[in-house]
Amino acid sequence: GDSVTQMEGPVTLSEEAFLTINCTYTATGYPSLFWYVQYPGEGLQLLLKATKADDKGSNKGFEATYRKETTSFHLEKGSVQVSDSAVYFCALSVLNTGTASKLTFGTGTRLQVTL
Amino acid sequence: GAVVSQHPSRVICKSGTSVKIECRSLDFQATTMFWYRQFPKQSLMLMATSNEGSKATYEQGVEKDKFLINHASLTLSTLTVTSAHPEDSSFYICSAMRLAGVQETQYFGPGTRLLVL
Numbered sequence: 218g219d220s221v222t223q224m225e226g227p228v229t230l231s232e233e234a235f236l237t238i239n240c241t242y243t244a245t246g247y248p249s250l251f252w253y254v255q256y257p258g259e260g261l262q263l264l265l266k267a268t269k270a271d272d273k274g275s276n277k278g279f280e281a282t283y284r285k286e287t288t289s290f291h292l293e294k295g296s297v298q299v300s301d302s303a304v305y306f307c308a309l310s311v312l313n314t315g316t317a318s319k320l321t322f323g324t325g326t327r328l329q330v331t332l
Numbered sequence: 333g334a335v336v337s338q339h340p341s342r343v344i345c346k347s348g349t350s351v352k353i354e355c356r357s358l359d360f361q362a363t364t365m366f367w368y369r370q371f372p373k374q375s376l377m378l379m380a381t382s383n384e385g386s387k388a389t390y391e392q393g394v395e396k397d398k399f400l401i402n403h404a405s406l407t408l409s410t411l412t413v414t415s416a417h418p419e420d421s422s423f424y425i426c427s428a429m430r431l432a433g434v435q436e437t438q439y440f441g442p443g444t445r446l447l448v449l
């Protein structure tokens with residue numbers, strides 16, 4: 218079945234440090250890949266997505282590139298801020314004919330950014 | 333952007349009562365919505381897929397008689413937790429599927445925290 222593996226957290230960084238959160242996947246078919254962010258006490262917000270190989274999703278300084286050869290979608294940011302502290306979820310969905318595509322989530326990676 | 337709301341954001345109820353949670357897509361129509369449950373510091377667990385005008389599809393292990401789902405319109409799905417018990421206390425999150433051509437993207441509501449006393 219489909220699955221997403223994320224690096225375990227928590228990840229603790231100082232402000233302005235470089236961030237990488239690893240994500241790899243296994244899927245049947247050709248998945249779309251997503252990063253969602255969850256701030257404390259809130260629901261998930263779509264951060265970025267990529268729908269085909271070599272696509273790069275980007276938003277708010279975050280980037281992730283869909284790497285089919287390594288089945289990866291690592292999240293990166295060049296300079297993190299305290300306000301980036303949250304839980305980040307990698308997810309995939311595979312387009313199904315006739316039924317809605319379900320999201321398969323990774324376990325989430327908690328990021329803590331300190332001054 | 334695509335906005336999904338949930339109501340209420342927090343609810344406290346007594347054991348044995350029923351609680352209804354609403355999920356609305358505010359600026360797009362959603363034939364499909366999803367209901368998730370999230371335990372503290374864990375990922376989201378898909379409970380069911382809510383289909384407008386038809387019965388919901390429940391994931392294995394989710395009691396359909398306990399978690400009633402109604403998707404009466406293209407912008408509203410409701411989850412009713414019937415005869416709630418303390419173990420039902422959790423963070424419930426809905427999402428709505430937005431179609432753009434053949435691309436599907438789920439947009440999530442802010443979640444509802446349920447506490448059953």
